[in-house]
Amino acid sequence: MTTSKTTAHPESAGIVWPSLIWIxxxxxGALLAxxxxxxxxxxxxxxLVLHWxxxxxxxxxxxxxxxxxxxxxxxxxxxxxxxxxxxCSASEGGPIGWVADHRCHHAHSDEHDDVHSxxxxxxxxxxxxxxxxxxxxxHSEEYFKKWAPDLYKxxxxxxxxxxxxxxxxAGAIALYVIGGMPYLVWGFFVRSVLVLHATWLVNSxxxxxxxxxxxxxxxxxxxWWVALVTYGEGWHNNHHAYQTSARHGLxxxxxxxTYITIRLMSIFGIARNIKMPKLTxxxxxxxxxxxxxxxxxxxxxxxxxxxLDDEHELVANPA
Numbered sequence: 001m002t003t004s005k006t007t008a009h010p011e012s013a014g015i016v017w018p019s020l021i022w023i024x025x026x027x028x029g030a031l032l033a034x035x036x037x038x039x040x041x042x043x044x045x046x047x048l049v050l051h052w053x054x055x056x057x058x059x060x061x062x063x064x065x066x067x068x069x070x071x072x073x074x075x076x077x078x079x080x081x082x083x084x085x086x087x088c089s090a091s092e093g094g095p096i097g098w099v100a101d102h103r104c105h106h107a108h109s110d111e112h113d114d115v116h117s118x119x120x121x122x123x124x125x126x127x128x129x130x131x132x133x134x135x136x137x138x139h140s141e142e143y144f145k146k147w148a149p150d151l152y153k154x155x156x157x158x159x160x161x162x163x164x165x166x167x168x169x170a171g172a173i174a175l176y177v178i179g180g181m182p183y184l185v186w187g188f189f190v191r192s193v194l195v196l197h198a199t200w201l202v203n204s205x206x207x208x209x210x211x212x213x214x215x216x217x218x219x220x221x222x223x224w225w226v227a228l229v230t231y232g233e234g235w236h237n238n239h240h241a242y243q244t245s246a247r248h249g250l251x252x253x254x255x256x257x258t259y260i261t262i263r264l265m266s267i268f269g270i271a272r273n274i275k276m277p278k279l280t281x282x283x284x285x286x287x288x289x290x291x292x293x294x295x296x297x298x299x300x301x302x303x304x305x306x307x308l309d310d311e312h313e314l315v316a317n318p319a
Contacts, residue, residue, distance in 0.1 A: 009112070009120065009134065010112075010113075010134035010135055010136045010137075011134065011135045012132050012133070012134060012135070014132065015131060015132055016130065016131060016132070016133065019093075019130060019131065020131055022091065022165075023091075023127075023196070026091060026189055026192045026193050026196070027193055029184075029185065029188070029189030030185070030189040030190045030192075030193045032181075032185045032189065033185050033186060033189070033190050037181075038181050038182050038185045038186070039182065039186075040182045040186075042179075042182070043179065043182035043183055043185070043186035043187060044186055046175075046179070046183060046186060046187040046191075047186040047187055047190050047191045047194075050187055050191045051191050051194055051195055052231065053086060054086060054087070054089050054090040054191070054192075054195055055090060055194075055195035055198060055199070055230070055231070056231040056257065056258060056261070057083065057086055057261070058083070058086035058087035058088075058089060058090045059087055059090050059092060059195065059199055060230060060231045060232065060233055060258045061083070061231075061258050061261060061262065062080075062083040062084055062086065062087045063084075063087045063092070063095060063098050063099065064102065064233070065246055065258060065262070066080065066083065067080075067084070067087075067095055067098075067099050067151065068098075068099045068102045068103060069243055069244045069275075070244065070275075071244055071245060071246035071262075071274065071275045072246050072262055072266075072271050072272065072273060072274040072275065073271070073272050073273045074265070074270055074271055074272075075269070075270060075271075075272060076270075079270060081156055081157075081160075084157065084160050085160070085167060088160055088164040088167035088168070089167040089168050089171050090168070090192070090195050090196075090199075091168045091192050091195075091196065092195075092196065092199060093161075093164060094160055094161030094162065094164040095151060095157055095160050095161055095164075096144050096148050096151045096152055096157055096158065096160075096161040097139045097144070097161060099147070099148045099151055100139070100143055100144055100146075100147035100148040101115050101116075101137065101147075103147045103148065104137065104147050105203075106240070106243055109216075109217065109218035109220070109240060110207070110217075110218040110219055113136060115129055115133070115134070115137045116129035116130075116203045116204075118203070118204060118207035118208065118219060122204050122208065123204075125200075125203045125204040125207060126197075126200045126201070126203060126204035127200050129203075144161075168188075168192065171188060172184060172188040175187045175188050194229075198226075198229040198230050199230065199233075201226045201229070201230070201234075202226060202230060202233045202234065202236055205223055205226050206220060206221050206222070206223045206226050206234055206236035206237075207219045207220055207221065207236075208221070209221060209223055210222050210223035210224075210226075210234075210236075210237070211237075212237045213237055213238060213241075213250070213251075214237055214238065214240070214241035216237060216240045216241055218240060220236045220237040220239070220240040221236060221237050222234065222235045222236060222237045222238060222254070223236070224254075227248075227249065227254070227255065227256070228255075231256075231257040231258045231261075232248045232249055232255070232256035232257055232258040232259060233248065233258075235248040235249045235250070235254050235256065236248075238250050238254070238277075241277075242277035242278060244275045245275055245276055245277045245278075246259055246262050246274045246275050246276065247259040247276060247277065250277060262274060
């Protein structure tokens with residue numbers, strides 16, 4: 001066993017009870033979907049549509065590619081706030097905390113300070129990292145100023161980050177008023193749980209299974225079925241190679257719904273300065289399968305092959 005494997009992890013900050021209670025509440029509510037009285041095809045269709053609205057537009061497009069990596073810009077500026085409100089409705093926390101965690105992940109991918117390193121196990125990377133976070137990843141003013149100073153300077157984004165929980169609650173109430181229990185169960189509970197686990201699969205599954213097109217310093221992979229349920233986020237190895245790129249699916253068959261959406265937005269003049277892969281950052285390799293049998297062999301850590309995050313200007317002293 002190597003020394004890096006035995007190094008003690010940062011001290012745990014303990015269970016985050018508000019988050020745990022909320023997530024348990026969502027999962028318990030989703031179990032109501034097994035009751036025939038609350039089923040309707042209309043409610044299922046609503047679930048799928050809202051999955052794309054909150055997961056695709058709110059998390060993938062807004063929280064990730066717009067706010068975290070600034071892969072493109074939207075005009076007018078108020079549109080960014082409207083899209084952020086949609087992201088808040090996904091029950092994944094406020095924009096500043098989400099962005100800070102993700103930028104920290106990129107700066108320390110699969111390393112000791114990675115907030116959801118897969119080296120600590122599939123369950124940790126999937127969801128335990130937010131349930132019992134390390135003391136180094138507690139959402140404090142210092143943490144936000146280090147990893148998301150651009151958003152922290154914006155009073156509107158600070159407001160979103162403080163009151164984000166009211167958005168999913170308001171959405172749940174609206175769904176119940178409009179369509180009763182079927183809309184609440186499928187449009188809110190089931191949809192929220194599906195969006196949460198789809199997002200978490202990017203942290204867990206795409207560091208275990210799939211293929212690698214680029215030799216990055218981490219174990220990120222491209223996994224087609226995660227890409228389908230996350231609207232393009234499953235092309236994770238591509239993303240780690242070209243982090244500020246708005247396009248994650250780089251091959252013709254790597255379908256990236258979010259990038260298509262961004263391009264459609266540009267046609268209507270509401271998205272601009274769209275960033276594309278900088279091909280000098282990483283050379284494509286022959287695809288290699290990633291499985292549990294090769295997890296003990298870490299990819300070569302070479303900054304010449306995979307440089308530090310190309311959005312370091314967005315964070316303060318990322319090292």
